[in-house]
Structures are given as structure tokens and as C-alpha cells.
Amino acid sequence: xxxxxxxxxxxxxxxxxxxWVTLQISLSSFALGMALAVALLPLRVFAPPPFSAFARxxxxxxxxxxxxxxxxxxxxxxPSLGIKLDAYSACVLAIGLNSAAYQCEILRSAVKGIPxxxxxxxxxxxxxxxxxxxxxxxxxxxxxxxPALVNELVTLIKESALAxxxxxxxxxxxxxxxxxxxxxxxxxxxxxxxxxLSVCALASQAAKHLEAKFRIPGYExxxx
Amino acid sequence: MRDPVLLVExxxxxxxxxxxxxxxxxxVGRGEKVVVMGPSGSGKSTLLKCIVRLVEPTAGRIMxxxxxxTSDHVDLRKVRAxxxxxxxxxxxxxHMTVLRNLTLPLEVVKKVPRKEVERRAMEILREFGLExxxxxxxxxxxxxxxxxxAIARALLMDxxxxxxxxxxxxxxxxxxxxxxxxxxxxxxxxxSMLIVTHEIDFAKxxxxxxxxxxxxxxxxxxxxxxxxxxxKNERARRxxxxxxxxxKNLNASAQS
Numbered sequence: 001x002x003x004x005x006x007x008x009x010x011x012x013x014x015x016x017x018x019x020w021v022t023l024q025i026s027l028s029s030f031a032l033g034m035a036l037a038v039a040l041l042p043l044r045v046f047a048p049p050p051f052s053a054f055a056r057x058x059x060x061x062x063x064x065x066x067x068x069x070x071x072x073x074x075x076x077x078x079p080s081l082g083i084k085l086d087a088y089s090a091c092v093l094a095i096g097l098n099s100a101a102y103q104c105e106i107l108r109s110a111v112k113g114i115p116x117x118x119x120x121x122x123x124x125x126x127x128x129x130x131x132x133x134x135x136x137x138x139x140x141x142x143x144x145x146x147p148a149l150v151n152e153l154v155t156l157i158k159e160s161a162l163a164x165x166x167x168x169x170x171x172x173x174x175x176x177x178x179x180x181x182x183x184x185x186x187x188x189x190x191x192x193x194x195x196x197l198s199v200c201a202l203a204s205q206a207a208k209h210l211e212a213k214f215r216i217p218g219y220e221x222x223x224x
Numbered sequence: 225m226r227d228p229v230l231l232v233e234x235x236x237x238x239x240x241x242x243x244x245x246x247x248x249x250x251x252v253g254r255g256e257k258v259v260v261m262g263p264s265g266s267g268k269s270t271l272l273k274c275i276v277r278l279v280e281p282t283a284g285r286i287m288x289x290x291x292x293x294t295s296d297h298v299d300l301r302k303v304r305a306x307x308x309x310x311x312x313x314x315x316x317x318x319h320m321t322v323l324r325n326l327t328l329p330l331e332v333v334k335k336v337p338r339k340e341v342e343r344r345a346m347e348i349l350r351e352f353g354l355e356x357x358x359x360x361x362x363x364x365x366x367x368x369x370x371x372x373x374a375i376a377r378a379l380l381m382d383x384x385x386x387x388x389x390x391x392x393x394x395x396x397x398x399x400x401x402x403x404x405x406x407x408x409x410x411x412x413x414x415x416s417m418l419i420v421t422h423e424i425d426f427a428k429x430x431x432x433x434x435x436x437x438x439x440x441x442x443x444x445x446x447x448x449x450x451x452x453x454x455x456k457n458e459r460a461r462r463x464x465x466x467x468x469x470x471x472k473n474l475n476a477s478a479q480s
Contacts, residue, residue, distance in 0.1 A: 117314045120278055125381070126305035126333040135328060140319050216318050218363025 008191045011178055018174030019195055025091055025163055025170060026156040032096030033156075034149075037103035041141075042133050044104055045111055055104070062101035068162055070094050075166045091163040099156055106148045110141035143214045150207035154200045161196075171195060227290070229254050229385050229416045230275065235284035237267075237274050244270045246440035247284070252385065257417045259427045259448075262437035263463055268420040271437070272389050275418070276304050289384045305333050308378025308386045313394040315374035316362035322349070323358040326377045334381070348376050352406055368399030372406050379410065386410070388419040422467045424452065436460045 002010070044055035062070065074097075075090040085093065114137060122132040142149075164173035175192040179185045230252040237245040244267045252258050260268045273279040275286060277293060277300060286293040293303050316325050326345040330336045336344075349355040354372055362370050371391055378386060391407065392400040404426055411417060411430035421427070427434055427448050434452070435445040444457045455461040 115314050117311055118317060121309075121311060121315045121317075123278060124276055124304055124307075124309035124311075125329040125377075126301040127329070128301060131332050135332065136317055140317075143319060216363065217361035218365075219318065 004187050007182075007184060008187050011182075011188065011191060014178065015171060015174050015191060015195055018169060018171035019199070021168065021170040022157065022160050022163075022172075023199070025088070025095065025160040025168070026153065028092045029095035029099055029160070030153050030156050032092060033099030033103050033152075036096065036100035037107055038138065040100060040104045041107050041111070041138075042129075044108055046129065046133070059101040059104055062098050063105075067094065067098050067159055068165065070098055071162055071166065087163070087166045087168045090166065091160070091168050095156060095160060095162075099152060102152055102155075103149065106145050106152060107141045110144040110148075111137055113144060114140055140216070143216055146211050146214050147207055150203060150210065154203050157200055157203070158196060227254075228252055228287075229256075229289055230418065231285075231287040232271075232275070233285045235271070235274060235281055235286065237270055237279055237281045243282075244440055245274065245281075248437075248440070248442055250435065250442065252416055252418055255414045255416055256432045257411050257430050258419070259431040259434045260418065260420045260437060261422060261427070261434060261463070261467070262443075263466075265439075266437040267440045268437055269389050272309075272387050272418065272420055275385075275387060276300075276307055276309060278309075301333065305329075305381060306384050308375075308381050308383035310371070310374050310378050310386070310388045310391050312390045313367065313371070316370055316377070318361065318363050321359050321361055322354070322365070322373050325362065325373065326380050329377065330380060345380055348380050349373075352376055352409070366399055367395045368402045371395065371399075371403045375403070375406060375410065379415075384416065386415055386417045386419075388417065388421070390420050390422075392421065392423055422470070424467065427452070436463065438463070 040055045040058060043051040044059070045052075047055070071091065071094040074094045075085065075087065078085065078090075118136060119132065122136045127135070160170060161172040163170050164176060167173070169177075171192060175188050178188045182188065228251045230250070232248060232250040235245050235248040235250075236243065244265075246267075248267070248271055250258075250271075260271065262268050270279050274281045275288065275293065281294060284294065288303060289306060291298055291303055291306075293300075316322075317328075320328065323342065323345055326349070327338065327341040330341045330344075331338055346355060346358065349358055352372060352375075354369070354376060357365055357369060357373065362373065365373070375388075375391070388407070392403050395403065400423070404423055407419070407426060408430050419426070419431075431448050433445060434448050436443050436451070436455070436457070438459050444451065444455060444460045451460075452464060455464055
């Protein structure tokens with residue numbers, strides 16, 4: 001039996017293969033979540049009651065139930081309605097739908113920080129509601145929300161481990177396979193944890209650069 | 225006499241149960257510069273906002289350049305694109321450069337091609353000595369510079385009527401002057417203006433007429449020289465004494 005360090009080094013290439021799938025799942029579901037959030041947000045914030053109630057209901061439904069249950073429902077439940085998805089797609093869909101609820105709330109609080117006068121200014125210039133959203137509200141909300149959104153992405157990277165439950169061979173599932181034929185659970189799962197940790201640390205580091213890049217110029221002077 | 229650019233008749237408006245405008249009638253001729261003065265809460269700002277229906281009137285009629293603004297069938301976006309509105313502060317969109325702030329409305333609302341808009345925007349920035357700020361962001365500018373850019377943005381839409389809601393009152397005394405000078409210059413170009421302000425100097429230099437409001441009605445109106453020197457209405461006189469005193473305080477604090 002090899003020493004722990006060389007054992008861990010020997011399984012790294014195998015785990016990195018799984019990491020690749022983990023990143024694909026988290027980035028795709030993050031993108032799906034963002035697209036849905038951008039569509040939900042105006043309903044949530046600006047639309048009259050039936051629409052805003054729908055958006056609020058959506059957010060509460062997905063934040064109020066466990067992601068694992070949502071995943072199982074989509075993967076094992078939808079086939080009874082004739083919708084059959086492969087494990088990977090079910091995973092991206094479940095995490096994406098779930099993340100949309102969180103991203104919508106992140107953007108909503110960013111929108112609340114936009115002074116009322118800017119809406120009046122846009123209106124007085126003749127902008128339609130859709131143009132105000134697209135050119136004035138959304139770009140500012142996204143910029144302000146960068147740190148919170150990166151945080152959400154980090155959460156997704158970790159939550160994507162749930163995909164292993166329905167058999168998607170991502171990082172955690174790779175680990176499980178390795179444990180199954182080496183029986184060295186401690187080293188394998190420690191290595192898996194370390195890989196998650198380094199990826200998330202990298203993402204948080206990148207967040208600082210993104211934040212600086214997308215900060216509204218002159219903003220720091222006003223808030224200081 | 226030619227058609228006025230703005231005709232307001234019996235305008236009423238309020239917030240909830242509180243009636244802010246209690247029957248205002250007003251006329252602004254083409255090229256005319258009208259200054260609205262009055263104590264805070266007298267309804268000046270609401271009057272301006274009603275004209276482009278940023279506040280909904282409860283009664284009365286507004287005609288702007290041949291369009292009935294108060295009609296249910298009016299194209300509000302078209303009406304708004306015809307006027308230029310400048311607020312007290314924070315008019316500009318902070319996430320875009322000064323140039324983009326100017327070009328976006330024309331491009332989006334009036335569908336003018338980008339190249340053409342940029343040329344016109346640079347022209348107007350140059351005209352008012354603002355071209356060095358074209359690629360800066362609003363929050364990197366002083367309040368006075370921001371307000372001048374906001375006025376330039378309104379002008380770029382080539383409005384039939386410029387509406388200015390206390391454009392200098394949020395500014396420090398030393399920044400007011402540059403905005404006032406720009407406004408006087410704009411006034412000289414012959415554009416119709418309706419401006420809420422307590423700047424007596426502007427009124428004297430550029431206004432054709434002053435309208436004094438109090439408690440939701442117009443209490444007096446007339447030519448600047450006549451009205452400022454010899455107000456007939458008692459409330460108007462008291463108000464003018466107060467702002468004269470305010471101006472003196474402001475000048476004193478600017479000098480100290």
C-alpha cells in the first residue's frame with residue numbers, strides 16, 4: 001500500500017476529469033438560472049399583482065424546498081408525465097431552476113438600491129418600461145450584484161455534488177468510484193474536498209477582480 | 225398671437241387625499257422663458273411633473289405643442305420625447321459615460337443612428353465646454369458638471385419645451401454659477417423654457433415672465449422687473465423678501 005501523499009497524487013488526474021463535469025454542471029445551471037432570473041425580475045419588481053405573485057410564488061417554491069427533492073422530482077417524477085431527461089440534463093435543469101430563485105432575489109435587492117429619480121429620468125426621456133429595464137435597471141443591478149452572484153456560483157459548485165445521487169459522474173461521484181475499488185475513503189474524500197476548496201477559493205479571488213472591473217466609476221467616492 | 229407651446233387649464237393634482245395643485249392655468253408662448261417661484265410645498269414641482277404626466281393630474285387639461293397630454297389616447301412617450309426634463313439631481317445614469325448618457329435616449333427613443341447621434345452629442349458638449357468629460361462617468365464629475373451634462377442631454381433631444389425642476393438647488397453655492405451661466409446661454413438661444421427656481425439672477429437675466437405660486441394656485445404673474453420690484457399680492461411680497469434674504473445668506477456663505 002502506497003503512502004497517502006503519493007496515493008492522492010495518483011488519483012488527482014482521475015478526479016480532475018470529474019471536476020470538469022462539476023464545472024460544466026455548475027456553469028450551465030448558473031447561466032440557466034441567470035437567464036430565468038433576468039426574466040423573472042421585472043415581474044417580481046415592476047409587474048402588477050398576478051405577475052408579481054407568480055414570480056414571488058416561484059421564488060418561494062424553489063427556496064422553500066430542498067434542492068435534492070427538486071432534483072429527484074425532475075429526474076424520477078417527470079417521466080410519469082412523459083418528460084424523460086438524462087441525468088445530466090435533469091441536474092442542470094434542477095439546479096438552474098433553483099438558482100434562478102436565488103439570483104432573482106439577489107438582483108431584486110440590487111434594484112432597490114437604484115434611486116427612484118433614475119426611473120423618473122428614464123421615463124421623462126421617453127423610455128418604455130422595457131427600455132428602462134434593459135438600459136438603466138438591469139446593467140446597474142448586475143454590476144452591483146457581482147459579489148453576491150459570484151457567491152451564488154460558488155454555492156452551485158458545491159451543490160452540484162448532489163448530481164452524484166442520480167448517477168452523474170462528476171467530482172464527488174468519481175470519488176465514490178475510487179473509494180469503491182481502493183477502500184481509502186479518508187484520502188479520496190479529503191482530496192475531493194481539497195479540489196472543491198481550491199476551485200471555490202479561485203472563484204472568490206476572481207470575484208474581487210470582477211467587482212473592481214464592473215464597479216461603477218466614481219461610485220466609491222459617493223459611498224465613501 | 226401664435227399657438228402657445230404649452231397651455232394648462234384648471235389643472236388639479238394631488239397625492240392621496242392631499243391636493244397639491246388646486247386649479248392652475250398657465251400659458252407658455254413659443255420661445256418664451258417662464259420662471260415659476262413659490263415656497264416649498266406650493267406645487268411647483270408637481271406642476272412640472274404633471275406636464276409630462278410623471279404625476280397624474282386629477283382634473284384639467286394640458287396641451288403641449290398640439291398634443292393633448294391629458295387625453296387617454298395620447299402617446300406619452302412621444303410627448304415626453306418632445307420635452308426635456310431636468311431634475312434637481314441624479315439625473316444621469318451612473319453606469320454610462322457622459323457621451324453614452326447623451327446618445328442613448330436619441331438612439332433608443334428617436335431611433336437616430338449611433339454615428340449621427342455621437343456627432344451631434346459631441347457638438348453640443350463642445351458648445352457648452354463639456355467635451356473633456358465625454359468619456360468620463362457621471363459620478364466622477366462635480367454636481368455642477370453633472371447638471372450641465374443633464375441639461376445638454378435634454379437639449380440634444382431638441383425639445384419644444386425645456387422643463388427644469390430646481391436645477392441649482394441641490395448644488396453647493398460655488399457650483400450654482402456655472403449651471404446658471406449655461407441656462408442663461410440656453411435661454412438666449414430662444415428655446416421655450418419653464419423653470420422652477422429661486423434664482424433671482426436668472427429670472428432677471430433671462431425670464432420673460434415670472435409666475436408665483438402658493439398653496440397650489442398661482443397668486444401672481446408678471447414681467448420680472450415689475451413683479452420683483454412691486455408685487456401686488458401680500459404673500460408674494462413676503463415670499464420675495466424671504467428669498468432675497470436667502471440669497472444674501474447664500475452669497476455670504478459662499479464668500480466665507
